Amino acid sequence: MNDLPFLLPEYVERLHRTKESMEAAGVEVLLLTDPANLYYLSGYDAWSFYVHQMLVVILEEEQPIWIGREQDANGARLTTWIHRDNIIPYPDDYVQSLQKHPMDFIADCLTQIGQADRRIGVEMDSYYFTAQAYERLKKGMPDARFQDCTLLVNRVRMVKSDQEIAYMLKAARIAEGAMQMALESIAPGVRECDVAANIFHAQVSGTPHFGGDYPAIVPLLPAGEKTSTPHLTWTDRTYKQGDTVLVELAGCYRRYHSPLARTAVIGAPSSLVRDLAEVVIEGLNTTLDAVKPGMTCEEVEWVWRSSIAKNGWLKESRMGYSVGLNYPPDWGEHTASFRPGDQTILQPNMTFHMIPGMWFDAYGVELSETFRVTENGCEVLADFPREVFQCPVDSGVYHPLGGSGA
Template sequence: MSRTVFPSSEYDRRIERTKARMAEEGLDALFVSDPANMNYLTGYDGWSFYVHQGLVVLPDRDEPVWVGRSMDANGARATTRLDEDSLRPYSDDYVQSPHDLHPMDAVADVLEEFGVDDGRIGLEMDAYYFTAKSYTRLQSNLPEATFEDHTLLVNWIRIKKTDAELEYMREAARISENAMQAGLDAVEEGVPEYEAAEAIYSALIDGTEEFGGDYPSIVPLLPSGDHTGTPHLTWSDRTFEDGDPVLIELAGCRHRYHSPLARTTYVGDPPEEIQETADIVVEGMEAALDIAEPGVTCEAVEQAWRETIAQYGVEKKDRIGYSMGLGYPPDWGEHTASLRPGDETVLEENMTFHTIPGLWFDDFGVELSETFVVTSNGAEPLADFPRKLFTS
């Protein structure tokens, strides 16, 4: 029996919306290779994205056609409600083949089977797992087809969440709260970074008393000391020392839906410079959240942050957030709307964002983040966790 986490009607609605967008773009087929989009449209869930796989979406076919490694076909049967006729497994000799075989040959066969080998075919050309070889192989197999880049076609459909999706994100936020507390509790002078990472990972999987957690798309990030000026470092054998700032960024995950959360702690008594920086970050974050509501643009949210920190002579040129939710490694972002200058995307109810307006300097950094949903009453942070500089 399929273990899909949404009713069939939810997947049917998503597929129909995708077909409508395809019609607007004049596409005869869409090949979906982003594992998050595969999950969104069918529920497919497996650690199989390290080999080529995907869905072929056709305007006149109710179900997408799953194309993947033969040993993963049972995974499709276990996690989707696709009919057997919608599964096209390819044999294992296509995987990293020493012969002249490639999984895109199987994709080309499906496109030819349904008579679109000379049609306009959309590809997710900037998806992480769609390679240059995949593109050239499809071209050589289907020389009469016209291939077009529609990387974000499904991603933009995903940007507004249903109530069921939001419930999973709220559950993920409960996991994030537990994991953040576990990480903060573990950071002490003399403790190696990997022990803090272990405590965080354990809490992410333990979840809550009511439900467990899934693996996050991004591992816990844990730079400390003078490395906190670089936000995307993981852990090491280094032990925490008195005088260390420590950044913790993590995400609870529930049925592949994330709720990222970041906080900063300090080993010992923080110097005035770091405390003042933390206060500025908190004030700027709250200014951004206060303005985020339906009808406001993404760039207006970032402007509220920028104008707040400018009062203290501080400037940050990076974006301060992005749309996110459903995800697979290496990212939980949707790659659509960003909270930054020039992004005129208008916020709508049920959009979800991770806003992370950290400040990173050469010798230290301070990081704070919230995941929020846009509601009729404004931004609703999903996690309930103090916004302050912690100490240990």
């Protein structure tokens, strides 16, 4: 038996709940391409999602079917719980070819096993389900009735098992270590890339007791005017006194994430940053205190909105989202957001990343927490001071941690 991250009964139960959702949606066959959903239901874990691959769930079948590239089939045999007969490789000349498309192969497979004229669910808005993939499936299975099942499995994933929570807590330990490393590394004269390198090292090395997995998003640490926007990556520019640095990162353990963001300032923060930080921290604290099962996501956002409104602020963008299992390019689960109109009801063991970032034309502030909903409130996963950090301007010589090339 492979070293699976979950016990077999948990996979069976996940599959059972997925089939319930399929029945509710009126589909008989579900074609999954989101790598997180492949992992969730089968255990399959490899950096092979840059080629087309699929997990097929058929209502009447006990096990799903994995279809992927030939050289990845051994990876499927080594990481999943499914029977070898259900691992179907496609030949390599289907890979990134103009003549052949993997979805042609998959349509042929489904036709051969008598599934091509059924009601088939597809993940229409999943990153790795391209427009072309859908066109080819429609062409190859003209009698199928396709139906959009984007997020069907993501919704099954929303309430975490105890084992999943245990993994997210391990991820939070890794996030704490990586954030600590970031704050210790940021100093005048240090290159952004060296801080990012130290964060990566801490994320992947993990702790002495357990190693880290690769987070679905690289460390984001915009500084200076780049703090006006959240998603720029590092350069080899050196930090300067007076820089504000937004650090957003996650720990990841067996594909489960616990993101964490903090703001650092080199030297004394400007009054603009200090005032904004106070508002953000107060809003974050107030909102976390209010979270409890039965609330809707929009009610959570309303607590935040009211808190910052007292100080005259308004934030247009969502202030959090469901989080947990994922692969690049996103650690969010895409099922729920803290924003007006989102009626998702919080339940125990749902997990969220609450990130009330505020970005203006010349500066910004970000602090975040990942939490799980408990029976009567919430539990923040990481234990890290909730403040803006002032990095010393005279921290002496910076010691890079590792070697490098010529």
